[in-house]
Amino acid sequence: MSSVYKASLTAATIKAKARELGADLVGIAAGAALNENPPNRANPRRPMDITEFDADRVIVLAKRASSGATRLSAWNDRHKLYNDELVLSQLEEASLDLVYWLEDLGYPALIVPVHHVDPTRYQGGPERHDANLLSADHAAVEAGLGTLGLNQQLLTPEFGPRVHLSVVMTSLEVEVDRRMETALCPGPSCGRCLKSCPGDTVRHWDRDWVACDRFRSPFGFHHLSDYMISVVREDDKDKQIMMLRSRESADLFASVLRGGGIITGCRRCGEVCPVGDDYERSLKQWVDEIPEVTPEKQQRLESMVTAEENGDRPAVYAEQARWIGRLD
Ligand code: SF4
Ligand code: SF4
DSSP states (O other): OOOOOOOOOOHHHHHHHHHHTTOSEEEEEEHHHHHHSOSOTTSOOOHHHHOSTTOSEEEEEEEEOOHHHHTOOSTTOHHHHHHHHHHHHHHHHHHHHHHHHHHHTTOOEEEEOTTSBOGGGOOSOTTSOOOBSSOHHHHHHHTTSOEEOTTSOEEBTTTBTOEEEEEEEEOOOOOOOOOOOBOSOOOTTTOHHHHHOTTOOEETTEEOHHHHHHHHSTTSHHHHHHHHHHHHHOOOHHHHHHHHTSHHHHHHHHHHHHOBTTTBOOOHHHHTOOOSHHIIIIIHHHHSSOTTOOHHHHHHHHHHHHHHHTTOOOHHHHHHHHHHOBOO
C-alpha cells in the first residue's frame, strides 16, 4: 500500500519561502474563519465556495507599490497603472512558485484570482458593483496583515494601503495568524482618503463601490463595452473610423495588452494615507498636500467627526467592525 508523501511544514517555513520568492508581507488565515465570517452575508464569497479541497488555509501575500510611482499625483497616470501591473505580475509569479513548492512537498494549492470578478454572476450593467471571487482585503485582515480603513481599504503597519495582494489556498494544518483587534485608521478625524478621492466616493466607513469602480478600473469591461457600443451606434463611417483610431481606443488597447487600467487603476486614497512606516520615512514629502479637497468634502468630514463624537456610527461600521477593528 502506498501513502501520499507529505513533508513536515510550519507556518514560519511557508512565510520564509514566500518572502524569498518576493513577497514583502505574508500572513496565514484559517479558511474556517473566512467561511464563517463572509464580508457580505447577502453575497458570501468564501473559500469553501471556490473549492473544498484547499479551503483549510488561506495564505495572503503582499507586495508594496513602488514609491516612485506613488509620487505621480494624477490618479490615472499611465506609468502608474503600468508600474502597478508589474508589481501584480511579480506577485502572481511568486504565488505560482509558492504553489509548485507546496505541491512538491505534498500539498496541492490554488491561486485565487482576486482581481477578477465571478463571470457566472455578471449581471451585465454598469450600475452594479461586481465583487471579486474572494475579498483579498478581508482575507488579509484575517491573516493578521492589517485592518480596514474609513473607505474599507486594507491598511498595513508597514506600508499602509500601498500594497498589492495575492491569495493562495491550500489544505495544510499549520498555525494561523492572529487578527489585529485595534483599528489602524483613526476614522474621519484623519479623512485624507475622502479629501483626495477624485470621484468623491468615500463614505463613513464605506465607499460608493459602483462609482469607485470607474476609477479603480478605468479601462475595465464596463468602459470597454460602453465604448464599443458608442462605436457601433455611430452612423457616420468616417467618425466611426476616427473613434477606432482615437486616444481612447489606444488606451483601451494598452490596457487589454497588459492589464494596467483594468486590474490596476486609481489608488489615490492609498497614496495619501498616513498609516504605514513608509509614509513619514519617504512619502509625506510628495503627498502631504491634497489639491482635490473641496469645502463640500471638508464639511461632510466634519459631520462625520461630530457623529463619531456622539457615538453615532453608521450600520456599515457594525457590519465591518470585525475587520476595521476597535476604535479607541
Ligand atoms: S480608489 Fe480612487 S475612486 Fe476609489 S475610493 Fe480610492 S481614491 Fe476614491
Ligand atoms: S487616509 Fe486616514 S481616514 Fe483614510 S484610511 Fe487612511 S488613516 Fe483612515
